Amino acid sequence: MSPSLGQAIPRRLISNSSPMFSDIKEIKSPSQWDDIKAESSSSNKSILLNFTAAWCPPCRMIAPVLQKLAKEHSDGILFCKIDIDAPETTDIVADHAVSAVPTFIGFDSTGSIVNTFSGADKAALDDTIGKLLVSKT
Numbered sequence: 325m326s327p328s329l330g331q332a333i334p335r336r337l338i339s340n341s342s343p344m345f346s347d348i349k350e351i352k353s354p355s356q357w358d359d360i361k362a363e364s365s366s367s368n369k370s371i372l373l374n375f376t377a378a379w380c381p382p383c384r385m386i387a388p389v390l391q392k393l394a395k396e397h398s399d400g401i402l403f404c405k406i407d408i409d410a411p412e413t414t415d416i417v418a419d420h421a422v423s424a425v426p427t428f429i430g431f432d433s434t435g436s437i438v439n440t441f442s443g444a445d446k447a448a449l450d451d452t453i454g455k456l457l458v459s460k461t
Contacts, residue, residue, distance in 0.1 A: 347394035348374070348403040353412045361435060364402055368433045370456035374405040375417060375427040382444035383426045389446055393453060401456050428452060432459040 351357050351373075364371050374390060376383040394403035408417050408425055420429060424442040430452045432438050438459050439452040 346391065347398045348391060348405050351404050351406045351413065351416070352410060354415055357406075357416050360402060360404055361431075364431065364433050365435070367402075369400055369402050370433055370438065370459055371402045371404060371431040372452065372456060373420075373429045373431065374403070375408050375420070375422045375425055375429075376405050377408050377425045379409075380425045386426055386444035386446070386449070389449065393449065397453060397457070401453065430456045432456065 349360065351360060360371060363369070376387075390403065394401075397403075406413050406416055408422060420427075426444060427440070427442045428449065429440045430438040438455045441448045441452065
C-alpha cells in the first residue's frame with residue numbers, strides 16, 4: 325500500500341541506495357570512477373571505496389555503519405561503493421585485485437592508497453577513516 329498525498333513515507337519504503345538519502349556515491353562505470361578521482365583531487369578530499377555485492381551478508385551488515393560514517397565525515401571523505409557483479413565495473417574490480425567482499429580501499433586526494441582491508445570490520449573501518457582524515461593535513 326502506497327502512502328497518499330500528505331502522509332509521511334514509512335522508512336521501509338525509502339531505498340537506502342537512493343542518492344537522495346545516501347551520502348555514499350555508487351560508481352557504475354569506469355568514467356564515474358575517473359570523475360570521483362578528479363573530484364577528490366580538486367576538492368582535496370580522500371576517497372573510501374567499498375567493493376560490495378547484493379548477495380553478501382557481511383556487506384549488508386556493515387552498510388548502515390558505513391552510511392552513518394559517511395554522514396559524519398562527508399566534509400573530508402568521498403564515500404563510494406562499487407557492486408562487484410555489475411558488468412560495467414569488472415575492470416575497476418580487477419584493477420584493484422578485489423578477491424573478497426566487502427573490501428575497502430582508502431585513497432588520499434593524490435590517489436595514493438592509504439589503507440586496504442576486507443571484511444565487515446568496524447574497527448578497521450574506523451582506523452581507515454582516521455588515516456584518511458590525517459592524510460589531509
